[in-house]
Amino acid sequence: MRTNYDVIIIGSGIVGSLTARYLSAYDINILVVEKESDVGMNTSSANSAIIHSGYDPAPNTLKAAMNSLGNRLWHTLAPELGIAFKESGSYVVAIGAGELPVLRGLYERGIANSIPGLKIINKAEFLTREPLINPDVSGALWAPTAAVIDPFGAVLAAAENAVVNGAEYLFETEFTGFISGGDKITGIKTTRGDFSCKWVVNSAGIHSGEIAKKAGTRKDFIITPRKGSYLVFDPVKLSINNVLFPVPTDKGKGTLVSTTTHGNVMIGPNNEPCENMDDSATTRAGVEEVLKGAKKLVPSIDQKNVIAMYAGIRASGNAGRDFVIDIPVEIKGLVNLCGIESPGFASAPAIALKVVELLKSAGFELKEKPGWIPVRKPAPHLHTLSLKERAELTAKNPAYGRIVCRCEEITEGEIIDAMRSPVPARTYDGIKRRTWLGTGRCQGSFDMPRVIQIMAREMGIPETEVTKKGGGSEIVFRKTKEVPAR
């Protein structure tokens, strides 16, 4: 493969992958390096999955500008890239008379940020919209432009679209240092060798601070990772009509109650310190805090119906609680995208377009590529189709008839699609994230042995080399009757 690119992007999260996608419209060579085994494995796939409307960031910050533009962009980008996206709107719900004045403050901040459609609604009306809400509700702030997104699906869509348009991705490839000549970065070192380039985009999420520092930039910038836990519920046991936020505190937007694009109620996050940069372990205290927070809004939430739990890490920086999106003055050839915490996902398309703009204004020649394909058609999800459509697809491809995951009804055909897509799944978790396999109430205990077989066959490897999430996470390690000699 080539070792010489125009732009190298470090990190394949939503910011890195959308940057690759927008840059793929130009006649340049793009490489995305990712230390994990798949796109968007950290913050981008473990977050609240909300495209915030933009009332929350302080006016005149980058966060405010990126959020409101990003929100507008998502409403057309999501259908263009075939991303599961629900124009749900959101509520901030005041519980008790004491919280009611906070709604007014948020409303006014939203007006300052030019957020359309905000409205404060009264208790009686809100009770009809969300019957399960805490009866002490005193009012709610309605933000109609907020939306719910499939976060991993969005990263994947951006990455696939970038790849279809010529960008390259390298996984399990860790950035180890910059190569520079004089006052300019000329490439990067990685665990898979050196690559030269004209520009580096630092979109490394929680590690973006360390990388900025390695380039001799942003010396005072520190990311203090904070984790947030999420719980996902059995859709048969709990359903909620709306996206519900509590009133925010100085610690953040608080624990929300929402319904994912897949139809599961999801609650979270809390806000707790990490033991290290990669600590995304859930804790008993954290899980209890999330339950308590969510029960403040919906008292009937019952932990018995939880089917999955996980934590994500926020890339919280110390730059006045704002995003860092700039070309540093200390060295040429670098764009820093640091401290992209909430509302990072909502802001991501605006940040990616800002990168294009920054590169142009720095004199980098970006010539539009003829034949750029902006649209992506996602692989079919059979359980979302009508019985007639399923029958038609199955008639064309019998693998769509063999259901491998009983709870989510995911077929062998969908697994094969995931393994043959432009950014192919190469791990069990990669298939899970792409197809929803194993995400139901049995959490993969039925499908896993079958999926291991399919993966081994498709990849042409023995079952013992099939992994959950990349090298070192093998699932089975030898055949039975091969007892090692003592």
Place this chain on the structure above:
Amino acid sequence: MKKIYDVVVIGAGPAGLSAAIEAKKSGAGDVLIIERNNEPGGILLQCIHNGFGSVIFKKDLPGPAYAWNFIEQARSLNVEMVFDTMVVDITGGRKIYASNSVEGFIELDAKAIVLAMGCRERTRAQIMAPGDRPAGVFTAGMVQRLVNIEGYMPGKNFVILGSGDIGMIMARRLTLEGAKVIKIIELLPYLTGLRRNYVQCLQDFGIPLELSTTIKRITGKKRVEAVETVGVDETLTPIAGTERVIACDSLILSVGLVPENELSRKAGVVLDPLTLGPVVDETMATNVPGIFAAGNVVTIYDLVDYVSMAGATAGISAAKFAAGAPVSPPAFTLTPGDGVRTVMPQKITGLSGPDASVLVELRASREFAGRVSVNILEDENIVYSHVEKYARPAEMITLKINWNETAKKLSNNKSGLKVNIAKI
């Protein structure tokens, strides 16, 4: 495959096979079993240990051998079976939608349906085991399939959470395959599986069991590296200072089974919040006319023999319904009283057959060390009583009741009956 069947059975495990066999024997013409696995037998196929058939065959058989008796019978009776086929929807009008890679999308009608989908295992999230999410966390049944059917070892050093039967049986199996089972821990202050499995699978192999202990944290980025255990008090609350870190590469969860009723729900079948299975009468009829249920889909059994018997009852009832026999509405309800956690059937017609024999399966809600009487009560009046040497939540109690005899003792003309367990 045909478009209309007299009886369609969902699941070719022990309940489903028996149901199909008895439906055929009772005169049903076209009987079909739809099975999602690629062969009949259900979970018995991966239960290669012995201990099956003591009631029906008076023999100590391995699971596949027990299953084979029924598979052969079903085949010789020309029960139609379709494999690798998943039912995705059932309507209250007994229309069935299924899918496979040969016929594609399948739509058919059944005059009667027997639900025999079995159960699934409780998972990590349901017990709120926090920590990292590496490879190496398995349910016991999944490990059983990987080892016994697929022929792969999923780890070298195991900790097992939960003293249920599958966990103990897998502890022995993994040890025999050369793995190290470090210990089994159990949240409750007592063993939750059968005592004979404790003796034969743990004691005989020197595998320690630690009661009143749970998992505080799972550690490992890629593969499990360690689990942190913690002791719990009588209220099951962790006791600070009792944490211990155990290095291992695998954690097996054997923390209970849940009847699998997503299809039942779609068909409008009413579920019991205690058993988590359909509310049935002694003919195994659900509330939806023509839909019957049997086996672990109804309530979690200890012994497969009783699953087969319930399947047989359901099959006979389904054949009768398909032939147009009138439906007898239930006359009585059975609900758990003191000392009882679950009871099945929840309803009784009292009209089944000349001997009116009714099998009642129940579980105690707590441990009773000494002799107990298991009673059926009409108000305070005991209408049936049966003595057991002890009662434990882990061991199902089966009552064989001659309902004609019992009904004679009913005086107050009440339809609501209770089952209790009392110390003697």
